[in-house]
Amino acid sequence: xxxxxxxxxxxxxxxxxxxxxxxxxxxxxxxxxxxxxxxxxxxxxxxxxxxxxxxxxxxxxxxxxxxxxxxxxxxxxxxxxxxxxxxxxxxxxxxxxxxxxxxxxxxxxxxxxxxxxxxxxxxxxxxxxxxxxxxxxxxxxxxxxxxxxxxxxxxxxxxxxxxxxxxxxxxxxxxxxxxxxxxxxxxxxxxxxxxxxxxxxxxxxxxxxxxxxxxxxxxxxxxxxxxxxxxxxxxxxxxxxxxxxxxxxxxxxxxxxxxxxxxxxxxxxxxxxxxxxxxxxxxxxxxxxxxxxxxxxxxxxxxxxxxxxxx
Numbered sequence: 593x594x595x596x597x598x599x600x601x602x603x604x605x606x607x608x609x610x611x612x613x614x615x616x617x618x619x620x621x622x623x624x625x626x627x628x629x630x631x632x633x634x635x636x637x638x639x640x641x642x643x644x645x646x647x648x649x650x651x652x653x654x655x656x657x658x659x660x661x662x663x664x665x666x667x668x669x670x671x672x673x674x675x676x677x678x679x680x681x682x683x684x685x686x687x688x689x690x691x692x693x694x695x696x697x698x699x700x701x702x703x704x705x706x707x708x709x710x711x712x713x714x715x716x717x718x719x720x721x722x723x724x725x726x727x728x729x730x731x732x733x734x735x736x737x738x739x740x741x742x743x744x745x746x747x748x749x750x751x752x753x754x755x756x757x758x759x760x761x762x763x764x765x766x767x768x769x770x771x772x773x774x775x776x777x778x779x780x781x782x783x784x785x786x787x788x789x790x791x792x793x794x795x796x797x798x799x800x801x802x803x804x805x806x807x808x809x810x811x812x813x814x815x816x817x818x819x820x821x822x823x824x825x826x827x828x829x830x831x832x833x834x835x836x837x838x839x840x841x842x843x844x845x846x847x848x849x850x851x852x853x854x855x856x857x858x859x860x861x862x863x864x865x866x867x868x869x870x871x872x873x874x875x876x877x878x879x880x881x882x883x884x885x886x887x888x889x890x891x892x893x894x895x896x897x898x899x900x901x902x903x
Contacts (some may be wrong), residue, residue: 635878642666642871649867665868669876675829675837676876683834684880686750687815694755694811695804702762703792706769707778717766724759734824749825750833754814761807768803769796809885816881838873845869 637656641649645660652659669676701720705713727733733753743749773796781791797804822836832840845866 635882638871638874642868642875644868646866646868662868665872668869669841669872672837672841675832676834678830679832679834679837680880682747682750682831683816686747686833687812690751690755690815691808691811693751694757695808697755698757698761698765698807699797699800699804700792701757702765703769703796705762706766706773708775717763720757720759720762724763737825744825745828745831747831750815750818750821750831753821754811754818758810761810765800765803765807768800773799813881835877838877841873842870 633656637654640656640658641654642665643661643663644655644658645662646664648659701716704710705717705720707713728736737749737753738744741748741752743752777795778791781795786794817835819833819835819839822831822833823839826832826836
């Protein structure tokens with residue numbers, strides 16, 4: 593008898609995936625590391641300059657390791673700590689409330705226009721698309737909020753302008769609903785007796801965590817970085833947002849710099865860290881949102897794993 597070669601037996605249902613070449617994986621890792629370094633290094637530079645001595649910056653320029661260490665910039669901002677801490681509270685409250693309500697409004701608008709059985713979907717979708725292309729301008733926008741809605745010097749002035757949906761976000765969410773939520777799933781829920789709101793809340797929303805996390809992150813960044821609404825609508829200091837307080841401080845510094853010939857301004861400039869205080873304000877303004885971002889990322893990755901529908 594001749595020994596016959598025995599072919600390897602594969603277990604049924606086992607799929608052998610072809611590994612990517614090691615060189616390609618290494619190149620991909622190097623590219624991501626380089627991109628991460630390019631993003632992180634400017635932040636490290638700003639942090640380093642904020643702790644540098646003002647005179648060393650004018651002599652040696654910016655550097656990742658300060659030539660002379662100083663906390664004068666933070667000491668200068670600490671003198672105004674009451675208004676800064678109060679502005680932190682206003683900004684955090686507006687960001688949390690506005691992001692949640694804005695996300696719900698966007699989802700409530702995007703879901704009906706994603707349904708092909710909704711007779712007015714084209715009209716409502718065109719309305720959103722039209723607002724992306726055209727706007728009424730700054731003056732009508734201001735008059736609507738001040739004369740009609742009368743939200744000046746209140747928290748609503750910081751909430752409403754950014755809450756009333758972004759057309760781009762609505763279209764993104766509508767596209768996600770159309771391409772990800774199977775119509776057969778909605779039909780099955782309808783046959784089982786579920787109403788429209790229950791379908792949206794119990795089925796559509798849990799399956800849409802990736803887009804909800806993405807739009808929610810956009811809303812959070814918009815509210816946190818907003819200073820223009822405070823400039824336009826707010827004259828009462830108790831409603832100043834953090835970014836506006838930082839912007840106002842920066843404008844005061846620039847004003848003193850442009851009037852350095854004045855005796856009083858010269859005496860203030862002599863003791864004021866002009867360059868380092870700008871960097872310190874950037875660190876104070878960006879710090880909390882940088883710390884909060886990993887939590888959004890965790891929910892985003894989690895949503896990508898559970899947002900699948902198996903056939």
